[in-house]
Amino acid sequence: MSALKQGHLQGTTLYSYTRMFHQRQMTMEELLREVARRGQGPGIEVIGFQSIRNFPNPGDEFIGKFKDLVAELGLIPTSLAVNADLGLRRDRLLTHDEMIDYMAAQIKLASVLGFPVARVQISMTPDVMEALLPTAEKYNVKLGLEVHSHHSPRHEEMQAHLERYEKLNSGYLGFVPDFGATTVGMPPSLLAKYRRSGVPEEMITELLDLWQVHHAEGAPKDGRTQGMRMGQVAGIAAKYGFGETAIDYAINHCGLFGHADPSEWSDILHLVWHTHGKFFGMQDGDEPTTPLVDILKCYADAGYTGSISSEYEGFHWDEISNPFDQVDGHQKRIREIMAGYGYEVRTKA
Amino acid sequence: MMRDLIIEKGSLRLDGNTLSIGVRMPWYRALPLSSVCDLVLDIDGMAIDKASTRWLVNGTNYREDELPPLYTEWWFVTDTAILSGTLTDEQVASLDLDAEHAIHVGLGIYIPYIDAGAGTLLVHEGNRTTMKIEKAAA
Numbered sequence: 001m002s003a004l005k006q007g008h009l010q011g012t013t014l015y016s017y018t019r020m021f022h023q024r025q026m027t028m029e030e031l032l033r034e035v036a037r038r039g040q041g042p043g044i045e046v047i048g049f050q051s052i053r054n055f056p057n058p059g060d061e062f063i064g065k066f067k068d069l070v071a072e073l074g075l076i077p078t079s080l081a082v083n084a085d086l087g088l089r090r091d092r093l094l095t096h097d098e099m100i101d102y103m104a105a106q107i108k109l110a111s112v113l114g115f116p117v118a119r120v121q122i123s124m125t126p127d128v129m130e131a132l133l134p135t136a137e138k139y140n141v142k143l144g145l146e147v148h149s150h151h152s153p154r155h156e157e158m159q160a161h162l163e164r165y166e167k168l169n170s171g172y173l174g175f176v177p178d179f180g181a182t183t184v185g186m187p188p189s190l191l192a193k194y195r196r197s198g199v200p201e202e203m204i205t206e207l208l209d210l211w212q213v214h215h216a217e218g219a220p221k222d223g224r225t226q227g228m229r230m231g232q233v234a235g236i237a238a239k240y241g242f243g244e245t246a247i248d249y250a251i252n253h254c255g256l257f258g259h260a261d262p263s264e265w266s267d268i269l270h271l272v273w274h275t276h277g278k279f280f281g282m283q284d285g286d287e288p289t290t291p292l293v294d295i296l297k298c299y300a301d302a303g304y305t306g307s308i309s310s311e312y313e314g315f316h317w318d319e320i321s322n323p324f325d326q327v328d329g330h331q332k333r334i335r336e337i338m339a340g341y342g343y344e345v346r347t348k349a
Numbered sequence: 350m351m352r353d354l355i356i357e358k359g360s361l362r363l364d365g366n367t368l369s370i371g372v373r374m375p376w377y378r379a380l381p382l383s384s385v386c387d388l389v390l391d392i393d394g395m396a397i398d399k400a401s402t403r404w405l406v407n408g409t410n411y412r413e414d415e416l417p418p419l420y421t422e423w424w425f426v427t428d429t430a431i432l433s434g435t436l437t438d439e440q441v442a443s444l445d446l447d448a449e450h451a452i453h454v455g456l457g458i459y460i461p462y463i464d465a466g467a468g469t470l471l472v473h474e475g476n477r478t479t480m481k482i483e484k485a486a487a
Contacts, residue, residue, distance in 0.1 A: 015377065018351075018377045019351065019354075021426065021427065022351065022354065022373070022374070022377070022426055022427065023354065024427055047377070047378055049378040049379045050377055050378040050379070050426055053379075053425055054423075055379065083378065083461070083462050084462050085381075085461035085462050086461065086462065086464065086469075087459060087460075087461040087462070087463075087464070087468070087469030087470075088381055088383065088420045088461045089383060089420045090383050090417040090418070090420070090459070091417075091418075093469075121462050123462050123463070123464060223464075227465070227467075244475070245352070247472055247473060248350075248352070248474075251350075251472070315351075316350050316351065319353060
């Protein structure tokens with residue numbers, strides 16, 4: 001039997017443990033120590049506006065402590081998730097120049113903290129991305145535009161980015177795939193939560209049927225289609241007396257469980273350095289919502305050697321499962337699949 | 350998101366005619382104060398006086414209409430905001446201080462990085478529970 005080739009870098013994101021942090025059960029330092037103790041690194045991703053007070057200007061004391069802690073624990077910073085808050089103000093959107101300044105401050109901090117990638121979001125236009133290229137080069141931080149449900153690699157907005165990045169060929173502008181863009185259903189843990197909340201079976205059946213209709217149509221290629229689909233879901237919720245929380249149903253249904261085919265990832269993997277291994281809950285050793293075998297086939301075929309954060313998002317509705325156990329299970333499954341494709345996932349710094 | 354965490358346990362207070370409660374963020378990342386709107390606090394179906402609504406965060410007790418311009422002030426993920434407002438004398442008199450009360454808290458949050466097509470995504474969240482009014486410290 002031939003030796004396994006060196007594969008991607010295993011990692012996690014502190015987003016997976018949002019409930020523990022939000023409920024003040026664990027500090028950022030305690031989360032990082034538990035990640036290291038469980039061997040869920042070495043890659044570590046942080047959302048700046050989640051974990052860091054006064055982001056992106058946390059002060060020298062925080063910066064020093066973070067770098068010392070990461071070094072002590074043998075963790076490798078992979079991606080600082082930064083936010084493109086175009087709608088920061090109530091009176092108007094940020095201008096092009098304001099967005100440049102807003103993002104540059106976050107990219108600079110990514111560099112200071114030792115992150116090689118800054119995850120950015122679709123509220124950035126190709127023009128803003130191109131304008132930030134000198135900043136990315138100056139601080140030696142690659143910018144990865146997250147491809148998150150409801151978007152997908154072949155969405156018209158992503159195509160515009162892809163075209164620009166390929167034209168610039170800078171080595172600094174690329175993508176961060178999120179596996180939630182390519183799902184095969186609604187998560188069993190969400191349906192279980194709906195049932196615990198008193199949602200009638202008839203409504204669950206309608207939601208599942210509608211999801212399949214959308215899936216057959218495919219990922220929405222424009223905002224109008226997405227808005228119409230969210231309205232359909234909210235209408236079902238309202239019909240059954242859940243109008244007050246209809247937006248939750250719509251965001252879950254249309255915002256989290258994307259309809260693109262996993263093969264679309266192959267279109268952009270040449271411009272990918274970091275990935276969100278989004279998942280919603282392990283079941284019997286597998287992830288029923290994100291088809292890991294199909295998704296990771298693209299990664300194996302591309303010879304991907306970047307990093308993948310296991311990103312547990314079932315915490316939105318699942319207040320019971322331990323997110324550290326969830327990440328353990330997800331990473332184990334990924335290692336198994338990649339070994340089957342001839343790759344050994346890198347689990348050591 | 351995480352609406353089960355919005356109402357902080359043991360945080361309902363009545364000080365004179367001012368009713369207050371601790372509110373936790375129904376989102377995962379810090380939001381600018383300009384994101385917060387449409388504040389609701391009801392007790393036993395009685396709403397606080399809308400004009401008296403206050404939002405205490407980072408040491409300042411803001412009127413609701415002071416929040417929209419505050420896009421450089423942040424509500425951090427682990428911080429509790431205190432939502433308060435006044436009840437009428439009659440409403441206060443109707444409250445049994447030893448009983449459980451039906452509480453409804455609601456708020457809107459603009460998600461600044463998500464374009465909903467017709468503008469920045471506005472999510473209305475809220476929760477209902479029953480709880481007792483905490484006794485004032487002696």
